[in-house]
Amino acid sequence: MDNKDIAQAIREAASRLLAEGAVDCVIGYEAGTLPMRERPFFAYTPEEAQRLTWTGFCCNNLANFLVRRPQGEAGKVAVVAQGCVSRSIVGLIKEHQITREQVHVIGVASPGMLDRDKVQALVGPEKVITAVSEEGEDLLVEGPGWQERLPRKKVMRDNCYTCVQRNPVIHDDMIGEESEPTHGGQIDKVAAPWEKLDTAGRLAAFAENYQDCIRCYACRDACPLCYCHVCFVDESQPQWCGKTQDGSDVLTYHLLRAFHCAGRCTDCGACESACPQGIKVRRLTSKIEKDVRELYGYAPGLDEKSVPPLSAHKPDDPQGFIK
Amino acid sequence: MSDKILNKDQAASFLAELGRERDLFAPAVSQGKVVWAPLEPGQEPLWRFSNTALSPKEFFFPQTECLMRFKNRQDGEEGMIMHPEPELARERALVNMRPCDAKAFGVLDLIFCQDQMTDDPYWRDKREKSLIVALACNDPCPTCFCTSMNCGPHAEAGADVLLVDLGERLLAKGVSDKGREAIAALPEADEADLAAAEGAKQKAEAAITTQVAMDNIGGREVMELYEAKHWDRVHESCLNCGTCTFFCPTCHCFDIQDETQGEQGRRVRNWDYCMSWLFTQHGSGHNPRGAKKDRVRQRFMHKFSYIPLKRGGEIGCVGCGRCVQQCPVNIDVREVVRDMNA
Numbered sequence: 001m002d003n004k005d006i007a008q009a010i011r012e013a014a015s016r017l018l019a020e021g022a023v024d025c026v027i028g029y030e031a032g033t034l035p036m037r038e039r040p041f042f043a044y045t046p047e048e049a050q051r052l053t054w055t056g057f058c059c060n061n062l063a064n065f066l067v068r069r070p071q072g073e074a075g076k077v078a079v080v081a082q083g084c085v086s087r088s089i090v091g092l093i094k095e096h097q098i099t100r101e102q103v104h105v106i107g108v109a110s111p112g113m114l115d116r117d118k119v120q121a122l123v124g125p126e127k128v129i130t131a132v133s134e135e136g137e138d139l140l141v142e143g144p145g146w147q148e149r150l151p152r153k154k155v156m157r158d159n160c161y162t163c164v165q166r167n168p169v170i171h172d173d174m175i176g177e178e179s180e181p182t183h184g185g186q187i188d189k190v191a192a193p194w195e196k197l198d199t200a201g202r203l204a205a206f207a208e209n210y211q212d213c214i215r216c217y218a219c220r221d222a223c224p225l226c227y228c229h230v231c232f233v234d235e236s237q238p239q240w241c242g243k244t245q246d247g248s249d250v251l252t253y254h255l256l257r258a259f260h261c262a263g264r265c266t267d268c269g270a271c272e273s274a275c276p277q278g279i280k281v282r283r284l285t286s287k288i289e290k291d292v293r294e295l296y297g298y299a300p301g302l303d304e305k306s307v308p309p310l311s312a313h314k315p316d317d318p319q320g321f322i323k
Numbered sequence: 324m325s326d327k328i329l330n331k332d333q334a335a336s337f338l339a340e341l342g343r344e345r346d347l348f349a350p351a352v353s354q355g356k357v358v359w360a361p362l363e364p365g366q367e368p369l370w371r372f373s374n375t376a377l378s379p380k381e382f383f384f385p386q387t388e389c390l391m392r393f394k395n396r397q398d399g400e401e402g403m404i405m406h407p408e409p410e411l412a413r414e415r416a417l418v419n420m421r422p423c424d425a426k427a428f429g430v431l432d433l434i435f436c437q438d439q440m441t442d443d444p445y446w447r448d449k450r451e452k453s454l455i456v457a458l459a460c461n462d463p464c465p466t467c468f469c470t471s472m473n474c475g476p477h478a479e480a481g482a483d484v485l486l487v488d489l490g491e492r493l494l495a496k497g498v499s500d501k502g503r504e505a506i507a508a509l510p511e512a513d514e515a516d517l518a519a520a521e522g523a524k525q526k527a528e529a530a531i532t533t534q535v536a537m538d539n540i541g542g543r544e545v546m547e548l549y550e551a552k553h554w555d556r557v558h559e560s561c562l563n564c565g566t567c568t569f570f571c572p573t574c575h576c577f578d579i580q581d582e583t584q585g586e587q588g589r590r591v592r593n594w595d596y597c598m599s600w601l602f603t604q605h606g607s608g609h610n611p612r613g614a615k616k617d618r619v620r621q622r623f624m625h626k627f628s629y630i631p632l633k634r635g636g637e638i639g640c641v642g643c644g645r646c647v648q649q650c651p652v653n654i655d656v657r658e659v660v661r662d663m664n665a
């Protein structure tokens with residue numbers, strides 16, 4: 001099935017669920033106002049469901065909206081979920097933020113989502129892109145008076161390239177067939193680019209990576225894990241974290257947020273896709289993800305049963321990092 | 324005549340002359356992005372670019388700005404006495420600012436410096452010490468909608484000098500006294516140059532493809548707009564991050580905090596944003612904009628209803644399109660204004 005068929009099947013599933021009254025709302029993606037800007041869309045009627053779409057630029061993690069819905073809208077919702085999103089949903093269920101019964105998962109195998117910044121960089125930062133379409137393994141990029149064909153593989157998001165499970169791990173409807181679970185990238189080769197550096201080198205690499213951070217918190221707000229009613233950076237009594245652009249405040253924000261994601265981050269890449277400054281936010285979380293996997297043999301969201309390592313204590317838990 | 328001509332091959336020396344008394348800044352390409360950067364004397368600025376990713380707001384209203392310093396002690400003569408930070412040491416020139424950004428700071432003047440009681444010395448100091456040499460746009464982006472927002476690709480408001488790119492030459496229009504003085508030594512433009520600049524202006528205005536009407540908004544009761552149905556949908560996908568406000572040249576919310584370390588203390592002002600719940604949280608625990616919908620509505624009502632009402636019809640948006648480009652969930656201000664105006 002190509003994207004058009006998948007989009008059509010999503011629309012059909014959504015219309016049916018809404019018409020039957022099985023769900024109050026279907027959260028999916030619709031075309032945005034700019035190329036490569038597919039955006040979250042909430043469909044409440046079968047007619048609205050006709051606006052749903054599916055392309056390689058569906059980069060938001062829609063599980064995020066399951067825990068941020070206004071109060072009083074606690075009814076059942078359906079959500080379009082590729083592999084990582086389904087894993088985030090499993091995580092939210094395990095963390096008792098939602099129940100399995102509240103959510104109807106419309107599963108879609110992810111073809112690997114695409115990075116609009118990479119597309120822009122490849123055609124040239126000065127060029128205005130007016131249309132982008134996918135043709136099999138190619139991306140056709142168009143602007144005023146020019147056209148360029150890019151291989152999909154070259155513009156895939158970093159996290160999609162190394163994804164460990166592209167198929168939905170839970171679903172109530174499955175759109176299309178399952179695909180190969182991985183894209184072939186080796187997560188451990190790229191997960192921790194700073195690992196080999198000494199402490200001073202890591203600090204320098206950190207400062208370089210985050211130098212353009214404006215602390216807009218889009219990375220936090222796009223992440224389905226960051227559902228705390230009061231984030232530690234917003235706490236004012238006591239105030240844990242300074243509000244300035246000084247390096248130490250920026251560092252505190254990113255380090256603490258990354259640690260809060262330990263054993264929970266599904267490497268969905270929503271944080272990086274949201275960042276307006278193109279910052280490689282996953283350079284911290286992917287290292288922690290790797291540590292959790294190596295130390296506890298645990299990868300978040302893959303199944304509904306296993307207990308997250310940071311929620312449980314075992315006498316034989318590794319303790320080597322306590323110094 | 325205040326219209327002059329500057330040959331591009333002499334621009335570097337003209338700017339070096341401006342730079343004798345001033346620090347120079349201009350847009351430049353850095354790591355695939357267009358950013359504001361210092362312009363070295365003798366260096367030629369970038370003539371072709373759409374606009375900088377972030378707005379130049381930082382020059383007048385830094386994201387983090389120390390306002391005062393104090394000694395963190397209850398006793399002693401100096402204890403808790405506030406000392407203002409020094410003013411800007413040197414004048415500066417901001418070269419090739421886009422007309423929308425120049426206009427934005429004119430709008431912000433009306434907010435930071437309203438009257439005797441509301442007159443922000445930090446803003447005023449930086450504004451008075453800056454010469455804005457704007458560069459008219461000949462190739463607007465698909466996200467630009469300045470012509471709908473009291474502005475335009477060749478608009479002059481807020482600039483001291485407006486440059487119009489004519490190819491080999493630039494037409495330099497003196498807009499303010501300060502600007503006319505800066506270009507006084509340049510040769511006069513002739514009729515053909517003026518005609519070419521006028522042609523470029525018309526072409527650029529015609530290239531702006533999005534028109535956003537605001538004609539109904541002003542005539543509506545504020546409460547009618549406030550209670551309109553469409554707000555129930557606009558906010559649904561909003562993440563309440565600070566992206567749109569931080570990229571916006573006219574957003575200007577801030578938070579002031581005292582920071583102390585041992586005996587050192589400073590009072591520092593940081594950008595804040597109406598999209599954050601914390602921004603309006605009262606000490607009592609009450610939050611007048613407690614729900615996401617309230618916060619999203621505030622951003623748009625402020626720009627398109629409250630500012631026009633309070634500031635003689637000026638709009639709190641200049642149509643630069645940055646929020647459209649950067650919003651992680653593509654909430655497009657043009658669609659929201661259409662809904663408000665419908």
Ligand code: SF4
Nearest residue numbers: 213214216217219275
């Ligand atoms: S989204 Fe990017 S710029 Fe914003 S806080 Fe996160 S890393 Fe910083």
Ligand code: SF4
Nearest residue numbers: 223265267268269271
């Ligand atoms: S930290 Fe980033 S990659 Fe990890 S779950 Fe959150 S948004 Fe996804």
Ligand code: SF4
Nearest residue numbers: 561562564566567650
């Ligand atoms: S409109 Fe977009 S950029 Fe602004 S707060 Fe909402 S999600 Fe963030």
Ligand code: SF4
Nearest residue numbers: 571640641643644646
């Ligand atoms: S609201 Fe958006 S388009 Fe308007 S001035 Fe701000 S960033 Fe630019």
Ligand code: SF4
Nearest residue numbers: 423460463467469476
């Ligand atoms: S909004 Fe208008 S002034 Fe600003 S960059 Fe676009 S065309 Fe130029």
